[in-house]
Amino acid sequence: MQIVTEQRRKDIHNSDVPAVCAACEARHGGVCGTLSPNQLLDLSRHSTRRRVEPGREVVGQGEISDSYANIISGVVKLSKVLADGRQQIVGLQFAPDFMGRPFTRESALTAEAAIDTDICSFPRNVIERLVAEAPGLEHRLHEQALKELDEARDWMLTLGRKTAQEKVASFLYIIATHIDPENGTATEFDLPLSRADIADYLGLTIETVSRQITKLRKDNVIRIESSRRVTVPSMDRLLHVAGID
Amino acid sequence: MQIVTEQRRKDIHNSDVPAVCAACEARHGGVCGTLSPNQLLDLSRHSTRRRVEPGREVVGQGEISDSYANIISGVVKLSKVLADGRQQIVGLQFAPDFMGRPFTRESALTAEAAIDTDICSFPRNVIERLVAEAPGLEHRLHEQALKELDEARDWMLTLGRKTAQEKVASFLYIIATHIDPENGTATEFDLPLSRADIADYLGLTIETVSRQITKLRKDNVIRIESSRRVTVPSMDRLLHVAGID
DNA sequence: GCACGCCTTTGATTTTGATCAAGTTGCCGA
DNA sequence: TCGGCAACTTGATCAAAATCAAAGGCGTGC
Known part of the structure; x- marks a missing residue:
């Protein structure tokens, strides 16, 4: 989570970024915090917000890489299943995490809301375009991946031992x-x-x-x-x- | 793994990059493949190669983030232990993976060679400097982190179910x-x-x-x-x- | 208010893998 | 070649968690 400076708050206020997105960024910085007001505006044009009810898939198995999303509120479970139905939750994501697997498509995960969850999602190609323009964004995504990796490894100790x-x-x-x-x-x-x-x-x-x-x-x-x-x-x-x- | 082009091979051959590093890059590209010959030379000046015997720590618990290393040959196990000695291996790294946790220091992992292993390691600050100069390097590190995350999640399904x-x-x-x-x-x-x-x-x-x-x-x-x-x-x-x- | 369904708890029994305990095997050095 | 030791295998028994089974709660709609 990043600190949103007063100057940045003003810049965003003076731009055409929708108030709802400005509020989201102010609240949790997250992926948006690394973008210029113009880029944030670009992203907000392609973003969609929706509420996902418990048990509803945020993205289907194999599709998680096709979009990218900030979790505004709620909890999302990432899970994997074996052919015979045995299931394992391999990650939990809480607000204000963001979800997605940029740059790789192989992952076979199901993401579904555990409780009522509000998400703000963006198509994959928009994120990739912004990554090319804003080096800070890739850094942010990298940090998120490392955080999830740490959590996954902690959990492996719990599962195994x-x-x-x-x-x-x-x-x-x-x-x-x-x-x-x-x-x-x-x-x-x-x-x-x-x-x-x-x-x-x-x-x-x-x-x-x-x-x-x-x-x-x-x-x-x-x-x-x-x-x-x-x-x-x-x-x-x-x-x-x-x-x- | 990246393809090393003929042109690049020539560029490196004509530079002052030590033959051993040129050979390493030719063999597995890896982290080096994203650098210019000059940067590769810079990195090679700070790198140290050594053979690690089975059971020997590559980096101690809590220190893994202080260096970064290419695995030239061999296998490294990453593990975590509970206070009473119960142990869990949370990752295996094979040549030509590279290891390390840039940008975060919290991880409490032990990395030790499982068999005779040759590694080529670089201090953390050099990598961070190169990351700031070469955006492709961070992208490569990010991909590596995502790959490890996928592997960790597959393994969680195995451990749990x-x-x-x-x-x-x-x-x-x-x-x-x-x-x-x-x-x-x-x-x-x-x-x-x-x-x-x-x-x-x-x-x-x-x-x-x-x-x-x-x-x-x-x-x-x-x-x-x-x-x-x-x-x-x-x-x-x-x-x-x-x-x- | 009541019945239905789902989630959760509790109980009895079984099973899987852990623990305890000997053996083997194979390698290294004397 | 022989010991000694570490790594591995095998066997007997035990315990933790799974499975099977049956009740409770609790919210929802009638």
Whole structure:
């Protein structure tokens, strides 16, 4: 996330960039922050905003590379499936992340909204054109890719080597830290994923996820207000149970 | 991998780039291929080559971002450990990959050679300087990051959702396709990892890996010439057992 | 208000892979 | 050639998580 300077705010205000895009950039900088007002205007002409409901595909398997999108609000899950239907969520993207796979087309991922999600998407060719003009944009995309790579590798450690209990605690910690990044780590939050989704994220079954959540509750690591709402009395304790020390 | 043109070969030959670097670039292009002869000369002045023996750290945990390296030959494993010693290999890099985490420093990874490995490394600041001058270099690094991200996500599906049998078969397939990329998929090859490393890559124990290899042998999916040497009579059959259909 | 469906929880049982425990094999150095 | 050691294999047992099965909740529409 980048700091939007006062000068830049003015420049954008004085240009023809739609107010909605100016507001989006002010809020999270993101991919737009590396563009000049003119380029931002160009991008905004080709962008489309829409709300995606839970379970709805943002882009289909194999198509994710054809568009690029800022997540305005909400959570998107990226997943892969085996031929027999076994599924694994390989990434979660939160506002204000941006999504997409510029420059490569092979990836076979499905991206779908986990909860109500607003996205602002751009066609691939526009992004590629802007990348050629604005070197800062590619740098920004590169950083995003490295961030996702770090997250993926952390998650591989969790998938490969942690117990069910540690996995569930690790998941809760990830949600707590990502759900509202502007305000830091949350101690009370709504889970953006159903038990089935959590199971697909953790490489477990629904029943095991449920039992582990119950156990964390009985051990007073978390409180459950409703099936989706969780309170964490001590983040240190959660971290400890998650095996992150 | 990029094609090194005849003209470029001449340009480099006529410059002061050391023969060893010219040969390296001719062989795999890689990060060097995006640089002008002058820049390549600059880079070669700061590069150091060395052979790393199995089990030796290429860069220590937390330091990987301080240097950047081409793998000339061999295999490097990237791993993460939990406080109690449980370990997960989160990436394997083969020649002619290049390694490193430009622009971010947080990653806590250990990189060590799995077999005898020759690397050519450059200090971080030199790479960053060249990136500022040569936009093609950042593009190349970005592509590398996206490739690693794709591989990491494929592997997450394997770690989270495949059986021990499928995991081992998937591992053998990965090795077959990466061990000698110039000649395509190998049907007979040496495993670059010990059983313990394979276990750490697959999130299994040594014993389970051994049993599954024995089972693949008994099922005639593979032949075992020695504990490290494997022959795959039918790649389709291996793929099928790996759950990649 | 009630019934239906979906999500979640809980319980009983089974299975997969981990753990514990010996053996082999093969390599290196004496 | 022989030990010694590390890497690997095999076997017996155990435990964690999957599977199978059955109830609860909870929201929605009638």
